[in-house]
Every structure is written in C-alpha cells, then in structure tokens.
Amino acid sequence: GENVEQHPSTLSVQEGDSAVIKCTYSDSASNYFPWYKQELGKGPQLIIDIRSNVGEKKDQRIAVTLNKTAKHFSLHITETQPEDSAVYFCAAIKNNNDMRFGAGTRLTVKP
Amino acid sequence: DTAVSQTPKYLVTQMGNDKSIKCEQNLGHDTMYWYKQDSKKFLKIMFSYNNKELIINETVPNRFSPKSPDKAHLNLHINSLELGDSAVYFCASSQDARLQSEQYFGPGTRLTVT
Numbered sequence: 001g002e003n004v005e006q007h008p009s010t011l012s013v014q015e016g017d018s019a020v021i022k023c024t025y026s027d028s029a030s031n032y033f034p035w036y037k038q039e040l041g042k043g044p045q046l047i048i049d050i051r052s053n054v055g056e057k058k059d060q061r062i063a064v065t066l067n068k069t070a071k072h073f074s075l076h077i078t079e080t081q082p083e084d085s086a087v088y089f090c091a092a093i094k095n096n097n098d099m100r101f102g103a104g105t106r107l108t109v110k111p
Numbered sequence: 112d113t114a115v116s117q118t119p120k121y122l123v124t125q126m127g128n129d130k131s132i133k134c135e136q137n138l139g140h141d142t143m144y145w146y147k148q149d150s151k152k153f154l155k156i157m158f159s160y161n162n163k164e165l166i167i168n169e170t171v172p173n174r175f176s177p178k179s180p181d182k183a184h185l186n187l188h189i190n191s192l193e194l195g196d197s198a199v200y201f202c203a204s205s206q207d208a209r210l211q212s213e214q215y216f217g218p219g220t221r222l223t224v225t
Binding site: 032038041042043044045046049051087089093096097098099101103104 | 115151152153154155156166167201203208209210211213214216217218219
C-alpha cells in the first residue's frame with residue numbers, strides 16, 4: 001500500500017521567513033496530493049492541492065511543488081505570519097479510494 | 112452556521128462501554144467520512160459513505176459501526192470500548208465520493224477511554 005513520509009516533524013521559523021515541508025510517497029499511481037492545516041482544537045482544513053499532471057501550484061503566500069519522478073511534493077509558505085502556526089499534513093490519494101496522510105509537521109512562527 | 116458539526120466534543124468513558132458519536136453536515140454534500148487521529152496526531156481514514164451507502168471501509172475493528180440515516184448524518188457507534196480507542200475522531204463531508212473532492216472537517220470528538 002501507499003506510504004507517505006513527511007519531514008520535518010517540527011519546524012520553527014521567524015516571522016517573515018519562509019517555511020518548507022516535504023513529503024515523499026511510495027506508490028507512483030498516486031495522483032492527487034492535498035495539504036491540510038490543523039489549528040489547535042480544530043479539524044484539518046484544505047489549504048492547497050496539486051494533481052499529478054501539474055508540477056507547481058501557487059495561491060498567494062503558499063505554493064506546492066510536485067516531482068513525480070522522485071515521488072515527492074513540498075509545501076512552501078513565504079512571508080510567514082504567527083497565524084500560520086499550526087500542524088500541517090500532506091496526503092497522497094490513489095484511485096479515489098486510497099488516502100494516506102503524512103505524520104504532520106508542527107510549524108511555529110515566532111513573532 | 113456550522114458546516115460540519117459533531118457531538119459530543121468530549122467523551123470520557125470506561126473500557127467495555129458502548130458509545131456513539133454523531134455528525135451532521137448542512138452543506139448538502141453527498142459524501143461523509145470518519146477519521147481517527149491518535150495521540151501522535153497521525154490521521155487515518157476509517158469510513159466513507161456516499162448517499163447513505165458505505166464506499167470506503169478501511170481495516171477497522173468490527174466494534175466500530177457507522178450508520179447513516181440520511182446523507183446529512185453519519186454516526187459512529189463503538190462497542191466494547193478499549194484503551195486504544197482513545198483518540199480524536201473527525202467527521203468530514205465532501206460534495207461527491209471522489210477523494211479529490213475538497214473535504215470539510217468537523218471540530219472533532221476527543222474520546223478518552225479509562
């Protein structure tokens with residue numbers, strides 16, 4: 001089955017700096033890769049996603065890149081703000097019926 | 112207006128008991144899900160229902176039984192609770208059954224089994 005690894009498990013940055021979180025997946029048949037943000041005491045919320053036919057997608061301060069050959073994808077947050085502090089999860093989906101999450105990255109943005 | 116709501120928010124119970132968690136969505140979505148998030152924050156899909164029909168059933172003990180009385184509700188009943196069932200359970204919904212459809216999560220139910 002699919003296996004998704006996410007690094008780092010914790011990340012601390014200064015406000016205004018960039019943050020990068022990386023995920024690797026094992027099954028080349030995976031074709032959809034969402035990223036979720038989970039704030040304390042809340043459920044995960046989709047922030048950006050990418051499909052396997054696209055290499056990069058950007059939405060304001062966040063971007064996701066996908067390298068299908070290497071089977072890894074990354075979340076990039078620029079100009080970080082304290083409200084970006086949360087746990088971020090990547091996921092890989094195959095065949096619309098198999099969804100695996102990474103273990104999560106706790107991002108702390110220091111003011 | 113809460114899109115996906117769950118009750119209760121917290122549930123503390125003893126081993127061996129039977130308990131239910133309820134979920135409701137007012138988004139008009141066809142598909143609903145249950146996820147389990149353990150103490151290490153690891154998130155795993157358990158079930159999904161599309162129009163009251165079970166479509167995803169991951170390897171979950173049969174002590175867990177989802178029930179969907181209508182497409183706006185998906186309840187989770189757990190029999191003979193065990194210590195390892197302690198976790199946060201999230202309900203979610205999406206427009207359709209494709210996992211690529213954006214999922215909206217509820218606030219979670221923190222279950223503690225003592």
